[in-house]
Amino acid sequence: MNRLPPHHLARVGAITLTLGLSPAFLWAGSPHLPQPWRQEAVVDGRDETYNTERFLHLLTFRHSEALPGPTDNGIRGTGGSVSSRRLYLDFRFRQDFGFNHDHQGFLLDIQRSEDLDGTYQRQLVGFRHNLTDNTELWLQGDVFSDKAQSDVYFSARHYLDRDHWIHASWILPDAYFNSKTDSGDEFIREPQSFFVQWHLGTEATAPAAGTLVSINVSPPSEFSSRTENLVVESKSLNAAVRHSRATENWLWQVEISGELTRRHYQLGGETLAGRADFERDHVKFAASVSDSHRRFQPRLGLYYLSLEEDGFFGRALNDVGTVSRREPTLYTDLTLPLSARTTLSPGVYLSKPDIDEHYLRNRGRQENGFIGKLTLPFKTVLSAQDGAVLTLNPTFYLHKFGFGGGNLQLHWPM
Template identity: 60%
Template sequence: MEASAIPALKPTGWVSLLSILVMLPVIGRADSGQIAQPWRAEAVVEGRDEAYDKERFLNELTFRHSQPLPTAVGNGIRGTGGSVSSRRLYYDFRFRQDFGFRNDRNGFLLDIQRSEDLDGAYQRQLVGFRQAVTDATELWLQGDVYSDKSVSDVYFSARHRLADNHWIHTSWILPDAYFNSKTDSPDEFETFPHSWFLQWHRGGGEPGLGTTASMTLTPDSSFISRQESLQVDSESVRAAFRHRQQVADWQISLELDGERTRRDYRLFAEGEGQTTGFDRNHFQVLASSTWTVHRLKPGFGLAYRVLEEQGFFGRALNDEGRIRRRESTVFGEFSLPLTPGVSLRPAVYLGHANIRQTFEEETDKDFDGFIGKLALPFVMVLSRQDGAALTLNPTFYLHKSQFGGGNLQLHWPL
């Protein structure tokens, strides 16, 4: 998934696997854990509106971001979208730009996000400013602003630079900050939510290399939705780690991502009157490496995911269920230059999925067996100077004779 004129592929993986996975392609994904993920009303009230099929996470893996730049902490356009079922489109897009002025002591911040997590799709339009208070420290004020003032989020942040391309960043986020005083709905907060975001980043000298560690912590809050006839108390923590470096002739990348979510629901619609909980534990690791000096730039990788969910899945599904997934995938790829500006990077994914999925209102959907995919991404260079690329990626299932969905990506560092 790379052309010779653009940077090497994006890092992912798990640092504790470095010693055994040093020969393992450089892969990328949404990096949502490296971006602040504050409390969302639609997440805790509605939840996601689908029960994932067995190929869902395999599809996301094959549609991952194929370029290393822009990174989750860099400026630029970063988008990928693809069909994950006959009715569903997976879509992850971000446009981030820091417009510095006054010798970069001030900046106008724009951050547009559209993506999804395990609670469903979301979108944000963050606008704000930053102000340097010392040569090494900045204060940021941002808002996710809507015409309905009750659902606007406020971000108070500080960033301290330890060296060039090396910082600590912290944010205090007030989701729906003015909800109780501004809403025209009957809903209200009993305990207002807030989220803390902490990030440490250290660049590796070359663009795309380095280490980033992030965490979003949302302490307990309580929200009453009279429109949906429920009250929900919730808390969560999400953390992510990414490391990428060049070791001799190999480019190695490691990523770890995890989530722990707890919710308690009180349902008071007619005929319900019950208390039920929801627990989620999610963990995934990806590791990869690419032989960068070889003409074909061959790569190999490993992905592993654990997802456990149990309880009430929100009003969107309006059902009690239990999900237990264990998925492991190995994959390999190489690059075939076709023209000076176009390359083909075939990739094969071979995996095993163990899925135990039970809902009260649906037939059990268990699966234990092989799943696989063939991807044929064509990477087209849009700007050699900027490292911009457009990727068209048709895929095909290996465990059944069926088209596996098309994927379109755009990466343009700014």
């Protein structure tokens, strides 16, 4: 099979990007990337309760460019203020440095992001070997100076066609923990995670179109933390399906993703002790349609989020509670050329969240009113040849007078 080298694919994608195709939905903590079991997630959990506008912020700060996507080489980063003391950041630099006529490659994948259990960082380094023209084997590691924290990834990818492949990973989180730690903590049942992905692209001239299906599974594991005075059993499943279709005049995009997490704690201590469970059910749906052939490239989108959490949230909050959030959002935007390399894409986001949160020790929240934001992203093409785009996106609240947070993005296919 004659596959295009990665840098050629990126160059073709960059040309298309500068023509103004609408972006795919690229979320933080994306299930389109392997999301292995994390010790800090099950022990500490997130260290904050979300404010009313939290998920509206994440929607308006999401990646605004189609390339590079989760399966591509390059830099994609977005960051923005979600509160007076919190910065949301989703950054990734991935590169496959091929050598020996691209039969082997050095893999580098640096990630800083967050999910519903808090922030995380990964620095994956590894090696790719082409077993045949159609099949690759990958070995990667998230390596730390403390050997007990290192993760090991075993992966394989099989190409059915140039842009049609199946990828699978077996991940051993904290692979050497029991034999290397000096903390007194230990695994009673060691964790492992599995990631499976199916990718079906279209012609290289339309990289925004195609189908991507991803599944992350972490089977039951059990961890004993003497430092935090708890034992936790945990399992999780998250998955996503994304489909984009380009017709003569329209680009249609749909994505559905979901997470199911179950944890069972045995807590010791003076404040909270005894048996405590935790359940999370999380679903997101997003759809948009845009017409890039019209002068102002109008787009209309719908987004819906459902989050149900109940139980013990981890030692960071050290609290028991329930969270119920249902947030439908309608948005629209268009693109106004300002110069040969700069555009302004004003957008309006209107949401009516239904929020009901109760905690044992923290303040609860009940909301059922309209919220909204005006976004004014200025996009500058740094390199038309490479498809590098820098975006400065100031936002403003519509439901109250005030600045809604600044957002900076960089997308650079490589």
